Amino acid sequence: xxxxxxFCIFATExxxxxxxxxxxxYTSRSKEEVIAWFRRAKERKQAWExxxxxxxxxxxxxxxxxxxxxYFDFAL
Amino acid sequence: MNILNLEMINAxxxxxxxxxxxxxxxxxxxxxxxxxxxxxxDNNPYYTAYWFNLTNPExxxxxxxxxxxxxxxxxIEEFFRLNPEVLLYMCSTDNGQQAQRARLFLRWFNxxxxxxxxxxxxxDVNSTDSKGKPSKDYVALIIQRTHPLLxxxxxxxxxxxxxxxxxxxVT
Numbered sequence: 001x002x003x004x005x006x007f008c009i010f011a012t013e014x015x016x017x018x019x020x021x022x023x024x025x026y027t028s029r030s031k032e033e034v035i036a037w038f039r040r041a042k043e044r045k046q047a048w049e050x051x052x053x054x055x056x057x058x059x060x061x062x063x064x065x066x067x068x069x070x071y072f073d074f075a076l
Numbered sequence: 077m078n079i080l081n082l083e084m085i086n087a088x089x090x091x092x093x094x095x096x097x098x099x100x101x102x103x104x105x106x107x108x109x110x111x112x113x114x115x116x117x118d119n120n121p122y123y124t125a126y127w128f129n130l131t132n133p134e135x136x137x138x139x140x141x142x143x144x145x146x147x148x149x150x151x152i153e154e155f156f157r158l159n160p161e162v163l164l165y166m167c168s169t170d171n172g173q174q175a176q177r178a179r180l181f182l183r184w185f186n187x188x189x190x191x192x193x194x195x196x197x198x199x200d201v202n203s204t205d206s207k208g209k210p211s212k213d214y215v216a217l218i219i220q221r222t223h224p225l226l227x228x229x230x231x232x233x234x235x236x237x238x239x240x241x242x243x244x245x246v247t
Contacts, residue, residue: 028232029121031239037120038203038240041127042213044116045166052112053133055098060110 077115077126078158080151089150090143103147109136111144113151118164123229125162128152128218145184152185156194156220162229167214178214185218195219195226197233201240 029037080101085093091103101113111132118125130148138144155163167177182198190196198216217233219226 029236034236034239038201038213038215041118041164042166042203045127045129048114048116048129049131052100052114052129052131055096055100056102056110056112056133059096 080154085150085154089147091147128165163218165216199237
C-alpha cells in the first residue's frame with residue numbers, strides 16, 4: 001500500500017474517533033432538534049421508498065423483457 | 077455498517093434473499109411480491125443506530141404469509157449479529173395505515189425468542205404528513221439486551237419521545 005492509501009485509512013480512522021468523541025460529549029437535544037431530526041429521518045425514508053420502488057419496477061421490467069426475448073429466440 | 081452475510085440469512089430464511097445492485101436486500105414471495113429491505117445510518121448525536129427500511133413497491137398485502145416475517149426476522153438477526161448497534165423503525169405513512177403496520181411489525185418481532193434477546197420500545201408520536209397536516213407516526217427502537225449502553229439509550233429514547241407528546245404541529 002502506498003503512502004496515499006495509508007493516509008486515507010488514517011484520516012478515516014481519525015474521523016471515526018472524532019465522531020465517537022462528539023457523540024460521547026453531546027449532552028442532550030432540544031425539542032426543536034429532536035423534531036427536526038425526526039422530520040429529516042421521515043423525509044429520507046420517503047425518498048428511499050420512492051427510489052426503491054423505481055428500482056424494483058425497473059428490475060421487473062428488465063426481467064419481463066428478458067423473458068419475452070427468450071421466448072422469441074426459442075420460437076425462431 | 078458491516079454487509080450482511082447472505083449465506084447465513086439464506087441458511088434459515090424461508091424466502092431466498094439476494095442483494096440488488098444498489099445494495100438492498102431483496103426477496104420474492106410465493107405470490108410474486110418483491111420486498112426490499114435496507115439499513116440506513118441515523119445521525120443522532122449519542123449512539124450508532126440504523127433505520128430499518130422495508131417496502132414492497134406494489135403495496136400488495138399478503139395476509140397469512142408467515143414466510144415474510146420469518147425472512148425479515150432472519151435479515152434483522154443477521155444485522156444484529158454483525159452490527160451490535162441500535163435499530164430504529166418508523167412505519168410508513170402510506171395510505172394512513174401506519175398504525176396497522178406498527179402492530180404487524182411488533183407482532184412479527186415480539187416472539188418469545190426475540191423478547192429474550194432484544195428490548196423493543198415502540199410508541200406513536202405526533203407529526204405532520206407530507207401536506208403538513210397533523211398525523212401520527214409510529215416509531216420503534218430495537219436494542220440487544222447485551223448492549224453496553226442499554227439503559228442509557230432506552231432512557232434517552234423515552235425522554236425524546238416524551239417531547240413529541242407536547243408537540244403541536246403547526247397547521
